Amino acid sequence: MSVKAGSGKFNVGVVGASGMVGGELLGLLESRRFPVGELFPFNSGRRAASVRFRGRRLACSAPSFDALKKADIVFFVSNEEVSEKFAPRLAEAGVWCIDDSSRFRLSPGVPLVIPEVNGGELKPSKRLIAGPNCTLTGAAVALAGVHRRYGISELRMATYQAVSGAGKAAMTELEEELRGYLRKGAVPRLKGKGFPRPIAFNLFPQVGGFDAEGNTGEENKVEAELKKILAAPRLRISVTSVRVPVLRGHSLALWFTTSKPCGLAEIKKEFGRTPGLKFFSRPEDYPTPLENGHRTDIVYAGRLRRSKTSAREFQLWVVSDNLYKGAALNSVQIAERIVRI
Ligand SMILES: NC(=O)c1ccc[n+]([C@@H]2O[C@H](COP(=O)([O-])OP(=O)(O)OC[C@H]3O[C@@H](n4cnc5c(N)ncnc54)[C@H](OP(=O)(O)O)[C@@H]3O)[C@@H](O)[C@H]2O)c1
Structure with missing residues (x-):
């Protein structure tokens, strides 16, 4: 097990938690019983937003490197600029980054993964992972x-x-x-x-x-x-x-x-x-x-x-x-x- 939380639970950040994909993602983490320790939801910070997770309402805030680094896994479901700004540095620091934007999908060395198709590309050494275009x-x-x-x-x-x-x-x-x-x-x-x-x-x-x-x-x-x-x-x-x-x-x-x-x-x-x-x-x-x-x-x-x-x-x-x-x-x-x- 290479993720850092010791209890079998993982601290999870969701950047774009107030968006379409973010909302679905929170629902899936809950319904699929993903072992979330603490959840950190982020939005643009340009407007007040909160999300509901496991019966609790959590306020979203603008992401910062230090806030994101508290997570073991960060889902990027906002936009390319935000992924570009944080994901490579966080991955370098050992945080798993799963990016749904198109920013790194074609970057050499970044696995572009659909688990049923090429899940074998997931490796502990590659902490920045891209998900493909929905089409x-x-x-x-x-x-x-x-x-x-x-x-x-x-x-x-x-x-x-x-x-x-x-x-x-x-x-x-x-x-x-x-x-x-x-x-x-x-x-x-x-x-x-x-x-x-x-x-x-x-x-x-x-x-x-x-x-x-x-x-x-x-x-x-x-x-x-x-x-x-x-x-x-x-x-x-x-x-x-x-x-x-x-x-x-x-x-x-x-x-x-x-x-x-x-x-x-x-x-x-x-x-x-x-x-x-x-x-x-x-x-x-x-x-x-x-x-x-x-x-x-x-x-x-x-x-x-x-x-x-x-x-x-x-x-x-x-x-x-x-x-x-x-x-x-x-x-x-x-x-x-x-x-x-
Ligand atoms: N929709 C799809 O079918 C689909 C499929 C595959 C991949 N994707 C990718 O998933 C990502 C999200 O798409 P979406 O459809 O969910 O978009 P969306 O509904 O427009 O949501 C965008 C989210 O990003 C947040 N955001 C915007 N600027 C930000 C910033 N500077 N810092 C932090 N958060 C920021 C927004 O927060 P505010 O609420 O504060 O604006 C909102 O939570 C995109 O990269 C998209 O390409 C989408």
């Missing part, structure tokens, strides 16, 4: 087994991303647009909003800013992070990311090509033994974000079929909870593993 988690979990056995050489993906993937303010934006529509019969133009277009009764193919080639930040993240997690630098990936007016649960349409020949039966068999995946064999049993993307621990897949455009290509539909497996749950599962290292 690719479903694809990584669903395809890990097939990739290991048959090699995936090409992956195309269209994403249907819930607004909660963009944080609490984005959920409020959708709700306010819907309320405005119900009151006045038209989607209102809100001031100071985060999304580039109205989201109520709409969707748009833009998640993040555009690069010189016309790809979005999200599309590039999905590509680079998937290659790292699957240890497949030569995998060819193209992605179109779409924001949809769903509150919670990301959906993916995937087209994947295997290097070694295999049939539908072999892929179904692989899905049957892939950790963290529930595969629906009957086409009509496909998962949806409303039914399978709310506080669900696993990734759901269905509608497997051969593609009509290429002999080795298959199509799959995947749904996962962006706030659980895509963020908070994945981080807690990482913590559950590191306390056993």
Whole structure:
């Protein structure tokens, strides 16, 4: 046991405790009975906030290095700047840092981990650990087994991303647009909003800013992070990311090509033994974000079929909870593993 608290309990810091992922994370630490000694919740300090944990209300405060150093494990669920400011120095000082921001995901030497897929990368010497972007988690979990056995050489993906993937303010934006529509019969133009277009009764193919080639930040993240997690630098990936007016649960349409020949039966068999995946064999049993993307621990897949455009290509539909497996749950599962290292 390399975590420092002696009693089998661990002091835990949550930076971003008042946010969407932070709230889910606190609930999961409680419901999964993670052995928390003391809990230290942090927010920006720009507004008063408190959180409820094990029946007690705890005030959030702005993080400082000294305050964070009292923890054995710190979850970073705020933003890249905050992770950058504290996580490397804390990890250096021996505190486990589990970072949900994108700041260190592609840094060499920082494990980017989904425990079911590459949990073996967790080591006592690597105290700073990144969790991946919520969009690719479903694809990584669903395809890990097939990739290991048959090699995936090409992956195309269209994403249907819930607004909660963009944080609490984005959920409020959708709700306010819907309320405005119900009151006045038209989607209102809100001031100071985060999304580039109205989201109520709409969707748009833009998640993040555009690069010189016309790809979005999200599309590039999905590509680079998937290659790292699957240890497949030569995998060819193209992605179109779409924001949809769903509150919670990301959906993916995937087209994947295997290097070694295999049939539908072999892929179904692989899905049957892939950790963290529930595969629906009957086409009509496909998962949806409303039914399978709310506080669900696993990734759901269905509608497997051969593609009509290429002999080795298959199509799959995947749904996962962006706030659980895509963020908070994945981080807690990482913590559950590191306390056993
Ligand atoms: N939403 C998802 O599906 C998802 C999935 C994967 C990863 N992530 C990552 O998880 C992180 C949090 O996302 P979210 O969706 O929970 O965002 P959110 O709802 O906007 O919450 C952000 C949290 O960060 C806190 N914060 C902001 N600035 C801070 C500062 N300077 N110091 C300390 N805390 C600060 C906020 O505190 P205040 O309340 O004081 O502003 C709030 O608690 C992000 O890095 C995001 O990329 C999110």
